[in-house]
Amino acid sequence: MSIDLDRLRTDFTSTHLDEADREEALRLLLRERREGDADLLRHLLAEETATHREGWGVSESLALAALLLAECGREEDVWTLWEAKNASFDTMAGLDGFLLFPAGIAGTTAHVIASEEHPERDDLMAYMSEYLGYEKLTDDDIREHIAGLRSHFED
Template identity: 40%
Template sequence: MARSGGDGLGLDWWLEDAERWELLRFEAVHDEEGLPSDACRRERRDVLEALVAVPGPVDHDFARFLLEQEILLHRHAWGFSRWLEIAALLVAEHGRPEDVWLLWRAIGTSFDTWCGLPHRLLLSAGGTGSTVAHVAASGREERDGLLEHLGEMDEMTGEEAAAFVAERRRYYADGPLRPGEDE
């Protein structure tokens, strides 16, 4: 049974048509106190909460879209929220090498995301060896910085990386959000 997400709409509704994702797109606003926020924050967080509660992996393109929106929010505002990690986990559980770049961007969005997001998510596509090989073979501008960072991390096997992602996902799936928390 799909849990509802965003305005009482079921997850199937969001997954049926990618054009509906626009309703979850980051929209920079400022709240009543003048603090930076996102007009679609609550709806997107409802969807993320529902997605992390169902067995994964979820639709890869949808997971990437949601992570991109959380990155934009965290760039606009400050701090670190569980929702950014949940979105990152939904991407990481696919174990695709090309996702290392999006995960690296999420981690490096701000000082707070650098401190809050587990850097081990970078190794989700097969562990240290596979990730380093993928990054080293790329011609991307951020390659050298990422390789240096990966070299400073403890090594993980692919199995250890997958277990880590699954453990973090269970943590969020099993721990319901308390009223007023991380709003």
């Protein structure tokens, strides 16, 4: 199947995409991502996450979907990214923790702290705190690392 990205943007919830189709769509979005693509990227990442719950390893498609969603810069996407990271033992180890700060350290952390009713809040806060303490990260570090990940996929 050759992906019609414009059609997919408007009809992604009713379009069946297998793994190869999702990979093609993500590669197109790497080059042609628009401001309004966050819902589509959330959907693609959720599909990749579901696939990874049943398999081994970390696919390029999962990592790319997480990167593209993180680049949207929306604090609320931390939950979708956290779910992807928690899909399996392999994704926890292999999906980059830098991606858990889509709105920067302060914005994302404030969002998680304010999400008192979210069932994953405490686990995510503990992970973020440990990650930030271990790495001594700044927003510049996160931006540089994400740019490096993008460069990897663009090559």
